[in-house]
Amino acid sequence: MRDLYEVLQIGREASAEEIKKAYRKLARRFHPDVNPHDPEAERKFREIQEAYAVLSDDDKRSQYDRFGTVDEGESAARQAHARWAGGRSRVNVSFGGFGGFPDLGDLFGDLFRGGGPVSQAPETPAEAAVELDFVDAMRGTAVVVALRREVECEACRGSGHTSEKVCGRCRGSGRLIHTDRVRVRIPAGVADGDRVRAAVRTTPGGEVAVAVKVRPHPFFERRGDDIHTTVPISFAEAYLGAEIEVGTIWGPVRAKIPPGTQSGQRFRLRGKGVRSVRTGIPGDHFYAVQIAVPRVVTPGGRDLVRRVGELYGVDPRSGLPLGLT
Ligand SMILES: [Zn+2]
CATH class of the missing domain: 2.60.260.20 (Urease metallochaperone UreE, N-terminal domain)
Structure with a gap:
């Protein structure tokens, strides 16, 4: 089990209010609704829920502080789910939602009420x-x-x-x-x-x-406050390195591709994501490069690229299993 305080990114002396705040912040960030089809985010989200289930309960928290575990550690997660599943029914959301998870609207809810008393x-x-x-x-x-x-x-x-x-x-x-x-x-x-x-x-x-x-955008994909895009580059740019222009929601940004870049490799432009409505802190822009291959094969190109093939010292697939072994 990971350190629960670490999971919620708080100190051991955190107050109940701070725990709740940290939980809400992280839960919003890794919520499955804002990270669809992202198993890593979902794993994190569950971890956050588990940590919160223990640390938000005075008895469990003191038990955890003393022994580093909680008796029903395993069931804590399930309890958290049950609590949320129960809690969800009172939330009236017209779309979205995610079975068994705290509703995003719930997590955001009171923050949208502005500075005044609720x-x-x-x-x-x-x-x-x-x-x-x-x-x-x-x-x-x-x-x-x-x-x-x-x-x-x-x-x-x-x-x-x-x-x-x-x-x-x-x-x-x-x-x-x-x-x-x-x-x-x-x-x-x-x-x-x-x-x-x-x-x-x-x-x-x-x-x-x-x-x-x-409505989704054809190019910019939002996950939490981060933006994800895919950027095609040429083989020459991947091999030699290049400076390219990456489109972000804030406009074009010049970015360096290092020599020997692999197709699918991801890069981050810090602070070029969405500025959070709640915190004002911008997310990041991630772009994955994809090596584009010319579709038309010319005789000259064929000769040139055969020689490019010689650049690979070893079979790029060496070391991959060829079946279930
Ligand atoms: Zn009348």
Whole structure:
């Protein structure tokens, strides 16, 4: 078992509040919803959950501090899952979500409420959903959401009839549906699955929770606050090294490819990812280079490349098993 404090990147004297903060920060970063099909992130995410299950429980934490283990260490993870699975049902998310995991909206939730004190009233805020272009999500934007609410019919003052006749305005129901169009500012860096909250005077609870869906970009893939791309390079650039231009969400960045670079090798441009909505700290940009091969084979090229083949001292596949041994 890894050191649980290390997993949450905190000191041994961390307060309960600090533990919770660290957990939320890391859980957001490695959440399966923001790292789809990333087993490494999922492994980390589980590790974080396990660490939190122990360190957030006073008894278990003191046991862990004294003995370095917890009796039910193995079941702690399961408990954490059960707790979250139970907790999830009360979260109303219109899309996304991930069975058995804390919901991202939950992890973000109160941070979006702004600096003010969190309202004690457990009223359900109005819900809305928007779908954004990737570029708008990166830059921030404003959306107008329509919120429907029932109001008293002003023609009959809610009675359903005027003089002896049935009220024509509300057809006797005494109620009318009123639609408020509310402008909601979406902060730059908002991610798919986030919920943005905004104050709305007219709705119960005084706020609207806008579930944000972000359409994927054909080139930039977001994972947490990091951006991942693939950049084609020529064999000559891979072999000799080169300075290339890499497209990032902040514009082109010049980057060096070292000599002897392998296809699939990944490089990092620090701070060129998405600036976190919550912390303001930017993620990184990772790009994997892919050696592009000319599709058209010419006689001259054939001779040249045969000689390139001689550069390989050994069979590139030597050492690979040729079956189950
Ligand atoms: Zn009426």
